[in-house]
Amino acid sequence: MRTGSFVRPMGSSMDDELPPFPRRQMLVLAICRICEPIAFMGIFPYIYFMIEDFHITDDKSKISFYAGMVTSAFTFAEFSTGLLWGRLSDKIGRKPVLLTGLIGTALSVLIFGFAPNLTVALLARAIGGLLNGNMGVLQTTVAELVTVKEHQPRAYTIMPVVWCLGSIIGPMIGGALxxxxxxYPSLFPPGTIWDRYPYLLPNLFSAFVVLIGVINGILFLEETHSEKRHAHDRGLEIGNWILSLLPNFRRCAEARDEKTTKLSENSEEERPLLEHDEQLPGYRTNQNSPENSPRLGSTSAPSISRDPLDLAEPRGNVGVGFSRIFTRPVVLNIVSFGILAFHTMTFDQLFPVFLSTERPDQKVPTSLPFKFVDGFGLDSKTIGIILSAQGAYQLTINMFLVPPVLKRLGALRLFRFLTLAYFALYLVTPYLVLLPEKYRMVGVSMVLVWKCTFASMAYPSNAILTADSAPSHLALGTINGVAASTASLCRAFGPTISGILYAVGLTSGYSGLAWWCSALVAIGGAVISLQIEDPSSRTETRANFNNDVEAGQQRRSSLVTP
Structure with a gap:
């Protein structure tokens, strides 16, 4: 008998065996998540003009450098505290850390809206990064909510879909407000507060959205930490009371309770034949009781992402060193994630600046294929529309294209293909300015479709590979914290370096310099991706890891036992 397999009740289908997908909690988590891309992406359409209004420099070719600094301030700060927030979430739970991150985002956008100079703008973005460690904690929360492999493609594309929604709303609002x-001179006359702080209005909108996210999290977000989820939560009690007033919710709750009772009865009837069989921890969210857990038995059952060896849930990885957690597959996936974050963030920050760059007053000598300078000279409203259209496309493919492609090709094969082909995107992009006027927007659209398709598939693939390469799910929180910090550091360096290179390129006549350097970085990522192994053969590593955890627990027990 294979350890960790399930009994299929007679007359049931495969779908009946699978625990229900935690729709409600994923929805609550998605509402919390959408606040951040709205606040983060909302500045891109106007950051060029904001820097220009600060009157730091008269040389417009240097504006991209300062715009990169503003973008990097957040990610540098996020890098410095990402691991700390991840470790804190292991001690106090995921929910308070996620809510603190949202509150930090609200404070950040309010200060940013009132920023009269570059120093305050940088400080505002740094505050947001210091107080927000949600990237790694969100990954851990999703992993704790969804432990069934059949649900993975769906679950790991929900947060990218939410990010896409935010990337539609954020730039649209940022560019419009x-x-x-x-x-809108008739609605906002000169001489008012809106004239003194011309970028306050979009940030007030972002702060309002974040406030909704905080209220949603307080009332409806359930704790997923194994040791904290049963603690008293006054906010959740109020939220459940509010939901109980809704007739539809009451009917759904009654149906869920009835299903839970039936599953519990079935679990009493069907027991393992051998008492010493190792029981697999049930699929648990706060919406599903332990009685909902599938049972041991046949080998024709669905696979589970939580390894059968991950049975103990200790208070920390006692007795296990970092060298046992950060194995070669884990490190390779984290490095790949960092490189991916570097060049994709470079594109996200550089492309709006690229579109904002004005055409030179006098013709710059051109020597193809590398020496040329030109610009689009688009305004903030047009750039906001373009970025929102990009988000709409990304949302569509995340919903309908990414899950089936992931399922068909597999995470490793898909990730390798994307990383091998990514460099071509950065080689082509700077040549858009050389297209005839009537074909320029067509070229912009094609590049954005290319970029969105690749990014939408690369991030979920890497997330699945990272989770599957972990020596144990007991170490997943620490791994995600380090991955988040690594990505934040790379996202911080990316815009700053690309801003410097773009300014140098405009001055020297090689406007594609920053893009071609991103292509070199992408090639480095492709080389790393070829070293990543199939994570399906990690059973022995997990066994050794869990043996070390158990030994650590025994040592701790011997120390505290009188």
Missing amino acids: ARPCIS
Whole structure:
């Protein structure tokens, strides 16, 4: 008998065996998540003009450098505290850390909206990064909510879909509401607060959205930490009371309770034949009781992402060193994640600046294929529309294209293909300015479709590979914290370096310099991806890891036992 397999009750289908997908909690988590891309992406359409209004420099070719600094301030700060927030979530739970991150985001956008100079703008973004460690904690929360492999493709594309929604709303609002006295003089007359702080209005909108996310999290987000989820939560009690007033929710709750009772009865009737068989921990969310757990038995059951060896849930990885957690597959996946974050963040920050760059007053000598300078000269409203259209496309493919492609090709094969082909995107992009006027927007659209398709598939693939390469799910929180910090550091360096290179390129006549350097980075990522192994053969590593955990627990027990 294979350890960790399930009994299929007679007359039941494969879908009946699978625990229910935690729709409610994933929805609550998605509402919390959407606040961040709205606040983060909302500045891109107007950051060029904001830097210009600060009057730091008269040389417009240097504006991209300062725009990169503003973007990097958040990610540098996030890097410095990402691991700390991840470890804190292991001690106090996921929910308080996630809510603190949202509150930090609200404070950050409010200060940013009132920023009168570059120093305050940098400080505002740094505050947001210092107080927000949600990237790694969210990954851990999703892993704790969804432990069935059949649910993985669906679950790991929900947060990218949410990010896409935010990337639609954020740039659209940022581009439409920035400088309202210029865009809507009849509604916002000159001389008012909107004239003094021309970028306050979009940030007020972002702060309002984040406030909704905080209220949603307080009332409806359930703790997923194994040791904290049963603690008293006054906010959750109030939220459940509010939901109980809704007739539809009451009917759904009654149906769920009835299903739970039936599953419990079935579990009493069907027991393992051998008492010494190792019981697999049930699929648990706070919406599903332990009685809902599938049972041991046949080998024709669905696979589970939580390894059968991950039976103990200790208070920390006692007795296990970092060298046992950060194995070669884990390190390779984290490095790949960092490189991916570096060049994709470079694109996200550089492309709006690329579109904002004005055409030179006098013709710059051109020597193809590398020496050329030109610009699009688009305004903030047009750039906001373009970025929102990009988000709409990304949302669509995340919903309908990414899950089946992931399922068909597998995470490793898909990730390798994407990383091998990514460099071509950065080689092509700077040549858009050389297209005839009537074909320029067509070229922009094609590049954005290319970029969105690749990014939408690369991130979920890497997330699945990282989770599957972990020596144990007991170490997943620490691994995600380090991965988040690594990605934040790379996202911090990316915009700053690309901003410097873009300014140098405009000055020297090689406007594609920053893009071609990103292509070199992407090639490095492709080389690393070829070293990643299939994570399906990690059973022995997990066994050794869990043996070390058990030994650590025994040592701790011997120390505290009188």
